[in-house]
Amino acid sequence: MVRKLIALSLKNRLIVLLVSACLLAWGIYSVQQNPIDAIPDLSENQIIVFTEWMGRSPQVIEDQVTYPLVSNLQGIPKIKNIRASSMFGMSFVYIIFEDEVDPYWARTRVLERLNYAQRLLPQNVVPTLGPDGTGVGHVFWYHFETKGMDLGEQRALQDWYVKFALQTVPGVAEVASFGGFEKQYQLVLDPLKMQYYKVSMMEVMQAVKTSNNDVGGRKFEMSDRAYIVRGLGYVKNIKDIENIAIKNYNSVPVKVSDIGSVQMGGDLRLGIFDANGEGEVVGGIVVMRYGENADKVIEAVKAKMKEVEKGLPEGVTFKTSYDRSELIEKAIDSVKGTLIEEMIAVSVVILLFLFHWRSALIILIQLPISVAVGFILLEAFGISSNIMSLTGIALAIGVVVDDGIVMVENAYRGLSERQEEKGTIQ
Template sequence: MIQKIISLSLKNRLIVLLLALGLFSWGIYAVKNNPVDAIPDLSENQVIVFTEWMGRSPQVIEDQVTFPLVSNLQGIPKVKNVRASSMFGMSFLYIIFDDDVDIYWARTRVLERLNYAQRLLPENVVPTLGPDGTGVGHIFWYTLEAKNMNLGEQRALQDWYIKLALQTVPGVAEVASFGGFEKQYQLVVDPAKLQFYNLSLMDVMNKVKANNNDVGGRKFEMSDMAYIIRGLGYVKSKQDLENIALKSINGTPVLVKDIATVQMGGDLRLGIFDENGEGEVVGGIVIMRYGENANAVIDAIKEKMKEVEKGLPEGVTFKVAYDRSELTLAAIKNIKWKLIEEMIVVCFIVFIFLFDWRSAMSIIIQIPITIAISFLLLNAFGISSNIMSLTGIALAIGVIVDNGIIMSENAYRHLSLRQEEGKNAK
């Protein structure tokens, strides 16, 4: 079979050369379109389910949230394992699928099963899916430089303007905010006044929640005009909260300010984000979507940040804290030059070893063609250009030329024997 292939190739040299040239050109195109990253993504094919039920102990979370969800999610097709973790106020589930399962098919099946499991959970407890990213999806970190804004204002700017804009970039799964204070209205209730007015904390909570809302009504006609009736009740200031009525005693309303002090404060924090020991900062972490090109997503993020920066308040700018494209480009550049150096050394050794430029060229020409074809396979199997894959190609250069050297030496030996036989026959 091999002899027939060799004979056919020798008889159709032009076709073989055109085929090799076509594969080489296709390989060059594959090199330009192959995703670039610093390290390979070896994370498991998983879907994360997050459930929040604040104020409950880990045991209660385990019994009423984690266990019902795990019991129902184990029946999903192609699931390898289901792991769970319960902590104060939160539950995490990690559904591990087979490696060949499409991640978005897996997320759809998990979502279908969550809709069924919802009825087994406590009231107002809603499980949600985590972002469609991986463990190595943290590709870009940034902070805000805003000397004229406090941490609460910076966090509000991050959550309600910057984050929403950056999430529209293709390839971004999530933008996670960190640092600062999440501003909130806080009611500091006086227990003695609650007892005096015969109120409970639940009464206060329900009344405040009910009064922080807009309601719609019907319309009425007057003088050939139709008027829409609406009840505007959204809280816009501390005074609006202070004037919410909780109950009435002998026709006199009891207001929030009669039993509590209303103040503007920050949500409870479990830690701070300090940058280089210079103080607290506010920023965000960009998480890349599964299977995207890290460098392309980072470039798109930087372009979007230039647009967003135009709408920021005066004196507010972005500062890059971590950019994985720098690591990626440095690693790829280093491997690329090592690859070129190795190719030069191998070509030199082949020429010295054979000491015949035609035989050497027939072997050396295999190196770029084989490397280009290898990128076709990388794209076909969804493997990015990273330290591991490029190092593997570099290590395989010696194997690439081995076969050519053996075949060239064998052909040279047979030709020499035939020449000697011809001389002896004469």
């Protein structure tokens, strides 16, 4: 069989060269299409359901949120396992599907069950799905370098400007903010004044909630024109909250300022982010979607950050905290360097020992085609190019070189012996 294959190849050299050229072109196309990442994604095929109910203890969260969700999500098809954890004010449910299940099909099935489970949860408690990424999807971290801007202003800049811009980048599932303070209006109430005016905490909460609202009226016509009546009530500053009327006491309105004070503060924090021991910073974590090319996503994020940076306040710049593309580029450069070094080494060896340039050319053609076929198979089986696969290709190059040298030297020796037998040595 091998003899016939060799004979067929020798008789149809042009066809062999065309097939080799097609394989090389196909391999180059596969390299461009195959997702490139630094590390292989060995994480489980899971969907995260996150529910927040602030102020409740872990036991209450477990009984009223986590347990109803887990018991209703168990009937979804193709589920391997369900894990859950309850903590102060938050619930996490991890639904692990079988490996061959499409992630977006799984998310759709989970959403269908959540619509049914919603009626079993306390009022105003809404479960949400986590981002459509994996455990190794955190491909890029950044933070701000500022001059004199406080942490609250930095967090507002991140949440209301930078985050929304970066989420429009193709392949980005989520941009998670970290650090700083989330601004909020804080009411500091005096219990003695509340008792004097006979005002309860629920009355204060209801008054503030209903007063922060715009209402629409009807329109009326006057002088051939139509006018629309609106009630503008959105809170814009601390003074607006202080002037909110809660109730009447002896026919006199009781305002928020009569029973306490209003201040601007930060939300409760469970941790801080420090940069190299130099102080707190504010930034974001870019999470990549399933199956995306990490190198292209990071490149697109960097290009978007250059556009966003033009709109930042004076003295505010981006600083990279973690960039996986550096590791990806080093892995690719390692394979390229190994391939070039092996091609040069084998060419020198063939020329020194055989003094036959056509034999060296055979190895130079064989090496890139072998690597190209490797990437074709990676793309065909849906395996990403990462450190593990690229290292395997780099090691395989050495084996291909050894086999090539042995085969070329054996063929050259066989041809020389045949020529000697016929007396046609040149």
